Amino acid sequence: MSQSLKVNPIACEAHGLCAELFPEWIRLDDWGYPIVNPAPVPSRLDEHARRAVAACPTLALLASKW
């Protein structure tokens, strides 16, 4: 099952770990807030997505499906 990522922008505090761990899908804007590719994450990158979601200190990065 492919998944897509999204951010809860209210919870996000721009720690930036997600972009560090998953630069293929997530970049940061000029203020350090993530810009997430809305497309489904290909399964070969699942592990990266999973790691980025798990690393978010404010639990702001969400995966639609695993």
Added chain:
Amino acid sequence: MTGLSLLEGVRPDGAPLPLEEHLSLYGPAPPIRRGRGAGLELIELVEESGLRGRGGAGFPTSVKLRAVVQSGRRTVAVANGAEGEPLSRKDKALLRALPHLVLDGAALAARAVGAEEAIVAVGAGAVRERAVVAAAIAERRRSRLDGAVLLREISVPDAFVAGEETALVQWLNGGAAKPTFTPPRPFERGVGGRPTLVQNVETLAHLALIARYGPDWFRSFGTQEEPGSVLVTLAGAFRRPGVYEFDLGTGFRDLISVAGGLTGAPQAFLVGGYYGSWLAPDDLLGLSLLEADLTTADSSLGARTIFALPAGVCGFVEAAIVTRYLAAQSAGQCGPCVHGLAAIARTVASLTRGERNPGGRERLSRWLEEVNGRGACRYPDGAARFVESALRVFSEEIDLHLRHRRCSGSRARLLPAPAMAAQASGRR
């Protein structure tokens, strides 16, 4: 069946239409049977009518009604009269003149979704409207009009985003009047955790007429795709600005002549309020009051407000003031909205001062693109649309500012930027 249009019952003196006169003029609202599934008949009428929300987003009303009723749980209905859009007057005008039409709609919608409570939310600063609504509710209570439905009037902060439906729900739950992350949407989890129907007050007034006169009557106005009439606030260079009811599909030229024409050749129109977009006269005048038409011009009906910018006023300075206001009115919760809109407003202001920043325009374009869709609500999207359209329509003025550090127009400050004192987080 023949029926009255929305504003036909407005008294010449503008005073609120008393309950008795309201009932004899519009006729009594049809009763809704008690018990499970009884409200579905009304929902079917609304579905056949094709009524869409008149608050801004234009969502089909019957879909919202169904989503709430399908929960099978105890529900709440909210009539949204917050009208935080500074240019818009239509919801206040409706509440002031025809409170019972709105309350009919609120009570009918509440019964249709099985709610025992209908909350009418009105902006705190709309003192007169709140008094009118409270008095109308008392009138109905005395005549036991609404049976098991309890109507209540509640004031909400006068902030731009306070009327956004998740912000409204959070406020009614005792929190700040700020948007929340979705899901859950109010129809899933709203006031008191219950599935909640949030409908704009004008939408409910239309619903009250559809319940009386039927969907075919409603569809005798407007077009097949966009049926019915709409309330529109006309502001700026109209000879007779104010709130009007127009059939959807009315040509903009006709709309202007109904308002007595324009005070001079307009430079541009702001369609849809501060969430809306600027259009050059030539791009608007051939169109009609239809989403389908405005979409072709990268615009939308939005808050159903049309502002005509008179000649001799610098539109870009006006737009810069609104941009600063929009940045300040961010609920302050989402980083991209807080920082992005502030940076955009600073850059727009620097353009009005004629400052040339290397790479500034490119950066501004990128920011406008990047804030889009990155808030919990659509606020940054609307603000970006406003600024993008201003950059497009006022490109000549911007060049004048950059070349001469001034422009020929005056700084009239025609567009209101209400004082920021009333913030969304304030106490009740």
